Amino acid sequence: MSETKLFEIFINSLDFDVSDYLVEELTELQSEIVNDATFILKDNIVGDVKSFGGSVKKNEAKFKEFMKKAEAELEKDKYKEIKKKLKEYLKKLSELIIKTCVAIIPVKELPWVDLIFRTIPRISYYDKVQLMDSAIAYYGEIKCFVGRTTIYGKIKGQEPLFAPFTGNVDLGGYKLDESQKEPKSHVFPYVSAIINSLDSTITKNQLSKYHEEFQRHGDPICDFLMKDSDLSDSMGKITTAIESERAKSDTAVCSVVFPLPSDKKSIVLISDESQEQSRFGNCFEALLKLSASCCQIPLPAPQQPISRGQVPGPSGGGVRTPGGQELKSWTAEELANEAQKRLATQPNLPTWKEEDLHKLAEERGSGIPEGMEVWKEEDLIDLAEKRRRGGLNIPEWKPDQDMSECASCGYSLRPGWKKCPVCDALVGETPKKGTDEPIEPSSDNGADKPIESPNEVQNDDPEQETDSSEENTDP
Known part of the structure; x- marks a missing residue:
C-alpha cells in the first residue's frame, strides 16, 4: 500500500475536527488575517463581524485525549514504515489549529446576506510533511437556485473551464443536520467537507471528463458562464494547487457552485492558494462576479404538466398529446370495421384438420417426430472419437508397408x-x-x-x- 493511502487511512481514523477548537478571542496573527480579508469590504459591511480563531487551550483536555488516541493508532504494524512521518504530522496539528480562522461578514448591496471568509491551512505529506497555510476561501449563499453542482478548475497545459458535476459530491461521509436553523454556509464542518471534496479524485475526474469527452461544452450552465469574458478573466487570476505545487495532480478544482434545493439557494465558493497579498482581492473579485453571473443564468423553459387522461384536442374527434401531437380517436364501430378489413387482406394461411392434429399428437407421444434424424450407435462412437481429437478427423498411425x-x-x-x-x-x-x-x-x-x-x-x-x-x- 502506498504512503499516501496509509496517510489517508490514518487521518480518517482520527476523526479530527478543527471546529472543536474555535474561539471568539483571536490571536494577533488571526486578527491581522481577518483585517486583510475585510478591508476590501469596509464600505459594504453592515453590523458586527463575527470572528473565530483556533486555539488548543479552549479544549485542551480533548486535544490531549485526541493525541493519546492518535499515538495508540500509530503503534499498529501497518504504519511501521511511515511512523516517523506520522509523528511529524501529529506535531503540526496544533499549529494547524492556530492558523485557522473564520469571519462571518454581514454585507449590503452584494449578492449575499453574509459573506464568509476563512483560512484553509493544510498539512501536505507527499514529499515531506509540511504545513501550507497560505490558502484562503470566500463563500456565501446566493438567493438563486442553480440547477446542478458546477465546478471550476484548471488542467495543466489547458485553459481553465467550468464543468458540470454529475452525481453526489464526495463529502467524506459528512451528514448535515437538516434541522439546524442557521444558514448552511455558517456550518463550519459542512463547508470543510465541501472544500475537501474539491481535492477528491471523483471531482477531478469530472473536470477532465468534461474537457476530454465533451470538448468543454454542452451543459447550458457552463456554456453561459464560459461566454462571460469578464468572469473568465477574474477566475483566471486564481492560484490553484497546480501553481502552488501542493498536489502532484495535473488537475485542480478551486471553485464550486453548490445548490441547496431545500432552501432554493446556492453556495458559491472560491479558494485561492497564492502566497501574495493580492490573493484577498483576487479571490473576492472572482467570487463577486461568479455569484452575479449565477443569478443571471437563464432558467429552463417550464414544461407543461402531463395529465393522466387524454387532453382533448380540436373539434373533429382528434386527441392532442402534451407534446402537441394530434392523434386520431377511434370508436368501437370503427375498430371493428378496421379489424374486418385487415382479416380480408391477410394471405391464405394453412389450416389444420382433425386427422392432422391426431397424427401430430401421436408423433409427439412417441418421442421421435416424423422426419427427425436418428443417430445410430456407430455414429455416436464416431462423433465421440472426433471430439476426443479436438474436432479433427486424424487417421490412426500405421507403419509403412514398403519398409x-x-x-x-x-x-x-x-x-x-x-x-x-x-x-x-x-x-x-x-x-x-x-x-x-x-x-x-x-x-x-x-x-x-x-x-x-x-x-x-x-x-x-x-x-x-x-x-x-x-x-x-x-x-
Missing part, C-alpha cells in the same frame, strides 16, 4: 538396404537364440566405426554394396 524392420534392433529399413545402419545386422538375418542383446557394430583396429547414415549406405551399384558388406564383416 521392413530389422530383426535385431527393430530399426525401419528402406528398400534396397543390405544391412541395418544401426546394428550392422544383415537384412533377413535372424538373431541367435539365447542372445537378448542386439548385435554390436564391428570395429577396425580396436576403434569403433561410426554408424553410416542411410544415405551413405544406399548405393546404386549392387556390386559395390556387396564388396562393402564383405569388408565390414571381416574378422
